[in-house]
Amino acid sequence: MRKRAKDRLPGFLLVLPSIILIAIFVYWLIYRNVATSLDQTVTRATKRVLNPGGLANYSKLLGDGEYQHALFNLLVLTVVFVAGTMFFGLLWAVLLEKGVKGEGFFRSVYLLPMAISFIAAGVVWRWLLSPGVGEQAVGLNQLLAMMGLERFQNGWWQSPTQFSMAAMAIPAIWQLSGYVMALFLAGFRGISEDQREAARIDGASEWQLYRHVLFPQLSPIALSALIIIGHMSMKMFDLIYAIAGQNSYKASVPATLMWTQLFAQNNPTAAAVNATILLVLVAIVVVPYLIYTSKSEKGTH
Amino acid sequence: MRKRTITSAVTAGAVAVALAACGSSTPAPGDNAAEPTTGAAMETTAGGAGGDVGVFTWWAAGSEKKGLDALVKLFKEKYPNDTFVNLAVAGGAGANAKAKLAADLQNNQPPDSFQGHAGAELLDYIDADQIEPVNDVIDALGGDSVFPQKLLDRLTVDGKIYSVPSNIHRANVVWANTAVLKKAGINEVPKDLNAWMADMDKVKATGVATPLSVSGTWTQVQLFENVLIADLGAEGYSGLFDGTTAWDSDEVKQAVADYKKLLTYANTASDGDDWPVATDMVIAGKAAYNVMGDWALAEFTEKGKKEKEDFTYFPTPGTDGVFDFLADSFTLPKGAKNPGGAKDWLMLVGSAEGQKAFNLAKGSIPARTDVPASDFPPYQQSAMEAFKTNEIVSSIAHGAAVSLAWNTDISTAISKFYSTRDDATLVSDLTAAAKKYTS
Structure with a gap:
């Protein structure tokens, strides 16, 4: 018993600094954030009640029409963003996996957008997604006009429909499909050639081979990709801020609203409420995944 | 977000250490003069109080930086005892700077002086008890004998003034392309909004699809405030902010209807566009008119355009006689x-000499009325004349009329209106916002 403790001590000391740092900079700050979100605040000079305090802070924000609109936008964005990156990531991975010439070249081309910061890309996409149509068309709308597809011109994320936030997913899909492709490609490479050969000998068509032999083995990777993209979407701020600027109603999501609450409305408590709700939303997605992976890892040992 | 807060806290800490190091070496003798509210003469030391003076601005590039440099040069001459420390934060038209400033103030590590839009935008700081009244400085500078009383009225909160204005801009100016107007046969400045829209029809008939150019959200707010001034008049407009004019009154509804009609003449803008996009449309002849603050003048001259020949300007129709x-x-x-x-810094900013040097470089006009106009270019001369004689009202879009928080709510409502074009919702949103901040 004593010997085992002695063995473990150096290892424990090795990870201790990161445990302390994470305890302070992640968990203690989460605690501070939640504590702040329950504050009652009154402006000092005019005695206006900004936040009633306690859980009423939460019901106040959740009952706010602007916030509900932002949540709905987030839902639309996340669904389209996740579906889009999964579709293109898988498509490109399958194409490259088939062994095209110059695979390295295409891989870099697809991965490159990820190397660009959201802010820099956002400035370009703000122009590409300009809402002007007809004579005012610039960016993508102009491209559509050049191809004779004027009737597909639209206001993108500023279109009058309530699902307009789907257009905001276009730049995000452009940036992160390559990442999902890389994940899937690694997955494909991990499956040994024997299995394909065996399937072919058994008379499986190409479709059946993918459907019943390869794709099932990729499901853990698909799940990881889903979680990673999903939580990135929920936290997305920089791209939207760069494209739509401050105070845009059409493009508001909880994260941009948080910026407004903190810096423009000078209301850290409301921003903390918003942040806590966002944390819970992300946790709902991520925690089951963590439990699932730790269970399956135990299973393999 | 969490990461951001940490970094700003860390930088704030670093600044705190630096400031503490400076502060300890030289105690400031002016301490006792900081007695607020009284109009009594202010104690000052010839040559300056000594020590470091950290001044926080977002003037880090372009004409603004030149203006600040001109001020700093004068400051060194006038107050040799003081050391100027430039705490400028670049980027985002002040948005980055305001975020950094908010962190510094939260941590009780304020700069010695910081830049802010004069008027209601300072309410957030006043409300949070973060700034002191400077009536003594204003009085020492000459009070209402050098600053227009109407301006001082707009700056006064509960009988106290909290900042020294350095420069004035005008937000109700229409910039127009002379060639486009000529082609449409328009020779006269329209008298009111209806005449203006009739002119826009003429422009449209000549093949210019978008007679009026707009840009991102805040430029739309500025256009809307111009329409409000035109329809409510100076007094009615100012009443919106102290509760004497209701936001759901018929006049406001009329203004919303006029604004909606104006937008039918305008281009389709992206919420995130900045103002030069719209001004450039006028320069390129793709639009006839753009409502923009007088900083647009620099955009015209930078593109090599000549006043009268290539472009012209006039107060937004219906707002003539209002600044x-x-x-x-x-x-x-x-x-x-x-x-x-x-x-010392505030005294310099408010002095006639300081205002002249700064505004010549920045392209704005002095807040003082005793700076000779003859030293300024033609546009500034006309603006200075208007500032002296016109009724003065405060801009919403630029933080003079409403606090930043209220401004944010108005901006969101205008942004929403831009996509829905629903009059009733805009009026109810504006009324709800006003109720939040005036009760």
């Missing part, structure tokens, strides 16, 4: 390390 002002100003934060030095 929709916005101003930059400097404050005295509570707990500043060197209040004596800060007052």
Whole structure:
């Protein structure tokens, strides 16, 4: 018993600094954030009640029409963003996996957008997604006009429909499909050639081979990709801020609203409420995944 | 977000250490002069109070930087005892700077003086008890004998003035392309909004699809405030902010209807576009008119355009005789390390000499009325004349009329209206916003 403790001590000391740092900079700050979100605040000079305090802070924000609109936008964005990156990531991975010439070249081309910061890309996409149509068309709308597809011109994320936030997913899909492709490609490479050969000998068509032999083995990777993209979407701020600027109603999501609450409305408590709700939303997605992976890892040992 | 807060806290800490190091070496003798509210003469030391004077701005590039440099040069001459420390934060038209400033103030590490839009935007700081009144500085500078009383009225909160204005801009100016107007046969400045829209029809008939150009959200707010001034008049408009004019009154509804009609003449803008996009449309002849503050003048001259020949300007139709002002100003934060030095800085900013040097470089006009106009270019001369004689009202879009928080709510409502074009919702949103901040 004593010997085992002695063995473990150096290892424990090795990870201790990161445990302390994470305890302070992640968990203690989460605690501070939640504590702040329950504050009652009154402006000092005019005695206006900004936040009633306690859980009423939460019901106040959740009952706010602007916030509900932002949540709905987030839902639309996340669904389209996740579906889009999964579709293109898988498509490109399958194409490259088939062994095209110059695979390295295409891989870099697809991965490159990820190397660009959201802010820099956002400035370009703000122009590409300009809402002007007809004579005012610039960016993508102009491209559509050049191809004779004027009737597909639209206001993108500023279109009058309530699902307009789907257009905001276009730049995000452009940036992160390559990442999902890389994940899937690694997955494909991990499956040994024997299995394909065996399937072919058994008379499986190409479709059946993918459907019943390869794709099932990729499901853990698909799940990881889903979680990673999903939580990135929920936290997305920089791209939207760069494209739509401050105070845009059409493009508001909880994260941009948080910026407004903190810096423009000078209301850290409301921003903390918003942040806590966002944390819970992300946790709902991520925690089951963590439990699932730790269970399956135990299973393999 | 969490990461951001940490970094700003860390930088704030670093600044705190630096400031503490400076502050300890030279105690400021001006401390006792920081008695607020009284109009009594202010104690000052010839040559300056001494010590470091940290001044926070977002003037880090372009004409603004030149203006600040001109001020700093004068400051060194006038107050040799003081050392100027430039705490400028670049980027985002002040948005980045305001975020950094908010962190510094939260941590009780204020700069000695910081830049802020004069007027209601300072309410957030006043409300949070973060800045001191500077009536003594204003009085020492000459009070209402050098600053227009109407301006001082707009700056006064509960009988106290919290900042020294450094420069004035006008927000109700229409910039127009002379060639486009000529082609449409328009030779006269329209008298009111209806005449203006009739002119726009003429422009449209000549093949210019978008006679009026708009840009991102805040430029739309500025256009809307121009329409409000035109339909409500100066007094009615100012009443919107103290509760004497209701936001759901018929006049406001009329203004919303006029604004909606104006937008039918305008291009489709992206919420995130900045103002030069719209001004450039006028320069390129793709639009006839753009409503923009007088900083647009620099955009025209930079593109090599000549006044009268290529472009012309006039007060937004219906607002002639009204000066929709916005101003930059400097404050005295509570707990500043060197209040004596800060007052030296404020005295310089408010002096006739300082205002002339700064505004010549920046392209705006002095807040003082005793600076000779003859030294300024033609546009500034006309603006200075208007500032002296016109009714003065405060701009919404630029923080003079409403607090930043209220401004944010108005901006969101305008942004929403831009996509829905629903009059009733805009009026109810504006009314709800006003109720939130005036009750």
